[in-house]
Amino acid sequence: MLLLTLLVLSTFDLCFGSTNLFSINSTDPLFSSILFDIRLPKTLTSIIAGSGLALCGLLMQSLFRNPLAGPYVLGVSSGSSLFVAIATMLISSVHISGFFIMGKSIVTLFSIIGAFFVTLIILLISRKNKSNVTVLLVGLMLGQILSALQGLIEYVSNADNLKTFVMWGMGNVGNTTLQDLLFVIPIYAVTIIASFFFIKPLNAILLNEQYAQNLGINVNALRLSIIIITAFLVGLITAFCGPIAFVGISVPIASRLFFKTSHHLHQMVFCLLLGACVVLAADVICQLLSSQFMLPINTVTTIIGSPVVMYLLFKSKLSIG
């Protein structure tokens, strides 16, 4: 059923926009230009961003055994943002102008490093202090520090770079070109496939770390692997779409409420599909609401998504975490 929703939403996403595709003859070069150069990359990016972030959220929530974990809440997205800020504003102002493919891969690299760096710090702290509250507080604080540093960089950068960066920060799936996707899709595919090799250890760690260790799981190796996977995914997606809030934390929660299973094989598939649907739906709504300009996707995902999850939480009697 989710797969069907995904297909329908993808079609919607391809069809709607500032220009009505049906009014153009399909042999017109404009038709293929709009479809393949603008709509298709945007639809694919939405799917990649939504599914990737949702999967990261699931992996982090299981690893920390905390339903409040997610790339945005724990400051991982902020880490990416800061490093993207450094890359776009400091480095690009020196010699690389604008966003061409070379610049983008450097930005992506920085973004991944930023995400990795933050996840590593959170992990080290979570090992010293087992309390979930501490981990969350540290994540929040870290996010604040990183945002402050980012503010500092914004303050010293020039107006053009600043505008690019602020627009990026609102979250946008429409800036990716087909050429970018050739670079994005392989990394995305490898990380998604890699995460499916951790289903068994993730299932075991849901009990707790000591039980997992006793069940023959190398907990340290699992932690490191999950960190690398999430850093790559969050870094990649953040570099191209900006820090997208809400999806990472809420989709796994919603998925657990909808699908009553703890098995990671099922939850991973559900999160991938549900995440993709959420961002696609947000993008469709963005276009329906305003045909003149692109609404930032963060606004839509948060305003529409959060109440849905709150409703689900109130309705369900049991703890989700």
Add this chain to the structure above:
Amino acid sequence: MIVIKDLEIGYKNKSQYHTVFKGINMALDAGSFVGLIGDNGIGKSTLLKTITGNLSLLSGEIKINNKQITEYTAQQLSQILSIVITEKIGGFNLTVWDVVAAGRTPYINIFGKLTTHDEGIIISSLTQLNLLTLKDKLIDELSDGQRQKVMIAKSLAQQTPIIVLDEPTAFLDYTSKHLLFKTLEKLCQEQQKLIIVSSHDIDLMKQYVHKTCTLTEGYKVTIL
């Protein structure tokens, strides 16, 4: 089955050793029910964690089936020794079935697929503890006594000759405590498992356990 010689337990912090207890000697055989008594903070949990390989020993040796514990891989150890600890688990849609199925982790493939053989073992573990009717219940919906039974069923599904339980009676009422110890006694006798259990309940220990080991400050511990 387990032979412990001049064991020193504690925590390693970089190059610093923090000794919790030393001078422990034990020889424990299959089919025995061993109780561990001692005040809070004396090192019961540390000793159990060291025996299960969750903590590394500081000095001395632990041999399981005539082989040093350090020579076992985590995977091999997981098929010899299983644990039940005090920390409560739950959430994330975990059902009774899921937790007992986790006991099959050492035997199943990387994608966590259970074979019919695995499912048979899970069902028989659940049946032994009268949990079969609860199999689809969420862990969060259970009473403390039922939770402990689920964790023991998990250990049974893990099919280990040794089961180590750290204060399994901590949250239990009078009846549940006795039921739990009766179950453990039965496992010892019928399946020749070595069961090591720590508890503050001395009366309970006297009634069921074959050997007791008391950790007291400044004394050596010898059980043969």
